[in-house]
Amino acid sequence: MAGIESLGNIKTYRRLGIMGGTFDPIHFGHLVAAEEARVQYQLEHVVFMPTGRYEHKEACQYVSPEERFTMVVIATASNPYFSVSRLEVDRAGPSYTIDTIRAVSEACGTETELYFITGADAVLDVTSWRDYEKLADFCRFIAVTRPGYDLAHLRAIVSRGENAPQIDTIEVPALAISSTDLRNRVSEGRPIRYLMPDSVANYIHKSGLYR
Numbered sequence: 782m783a784g785i786e787s788l789g790n791i792k793t794y795r796r797l798g799i800m801g802g803t804f805d806p807i808h809f810g811h812l813v814a815a816e817e818a819r820v821q822y823q824l825e826h827v828v829f830m831p832t833g834r835y836e837h838k839e840a841c842q843y844v845s846p847e848e849r850f851t852m853v854v855i856a857t858a859s860n861p862y863f864s865v866s867r868l869e870v871d872r873a874g875p876s877y878t879i880d881t882i883r884a885v886s887e888a889c890g891t892e893t894e895l896y897f898i899t900g901a902d903a904v905l906d907v908t909s910w911r912d913y914e915k916l917a918d919f920c921r922f923i924a925v926t927r928p929g930y931d932l933a934h935l936r937a938i939v940s941r942g943e944n945a946p947q948i949d950t951i952e953v954p955a956l957a958i959s960s961t962d963l964r965n966r967v968s969e970g971r972p973i974r975y976l977m978p979d980s981v982a983n984y985i986h987k988s989g990l991y992r
């Protein structure tokens with residue numbers, strides 16, 4: 782299956798993290814969150830899964846899926862526990878998490894526990910995601926937040942019944958950094974250094990992204 786082969790010997794993992802996001806662009810908040818989840822949940826590996834296109838967000842995608850994928854590859858290259866999948870980037874239709882999780886689950890086998898890691902704001906809408914009630918059959922959720930984030934809405938989702946996926950939360954101070962702010966900074970000529978790896982900042986400047 783396209784995008785799965787890049788994940789190495791996936792069948793050997795017992796606990797695998799899937800870090801889902803648009804990463805437009807990736808920043809230190811994402812990287813710290815993935816590393817924190819890896820250590821806290823004893824994940825053997827974390828696969829970054831940049832979104833392809835999804836219909837409801839087409840208008841606010843700033844750079845192509847291919848460029849977002851490239852930035853994630855550059856950002857994660859130095860961590861042997863991280864890899865990046867092309868699964869959603871190469872998918873022809875819209876990106877639905879249930880399709881991704883199903884594909885990874887089939888590739889891993891039933892022995893592997895899957896953890897879907899993403900932003901708490903994104904998880905808040907989980908009840909509107911395609912086949913949301915089936916997600917719980919395949920994975921647990923780790924919702925990453927900045928300190929001070931109001932978790933009441935997330936708790937309400939968790940308590941909504943047996944079909945809701947299990948949602949854990951992790952607080953990461955570096956998530957004060959946001960992709961929206963970074964895009965604004967580039968377009969206004971303000972610095973992005975020290976908010977993301979230098980290699981990604983250089984790629985953005987050289988490619989003229991977000992101007």
Ligand code: NAP
Pocket residue numbers: 800801802803804805810811814830832876877878879898899900901902903909910911925956958959960961
């Ligand atoms: P988003 O709406 O662009 O982001 C919402 C918030 O979450 C933003 O504050 C964002 O911060 C943060 N965030 C997103 N991904 C993050 C991550 N991996 N780590 C830390 N913070 C993160 O959300 P999105 O990126 O489009 O979607 C997130 C994930 O949910 C993706 O994997 C997507 O495929 C999935 N999703 C699935 C469905 C569906 O299946 N129907 C629908 C919606 C989303 P930054 O902007 O700084 O990243």
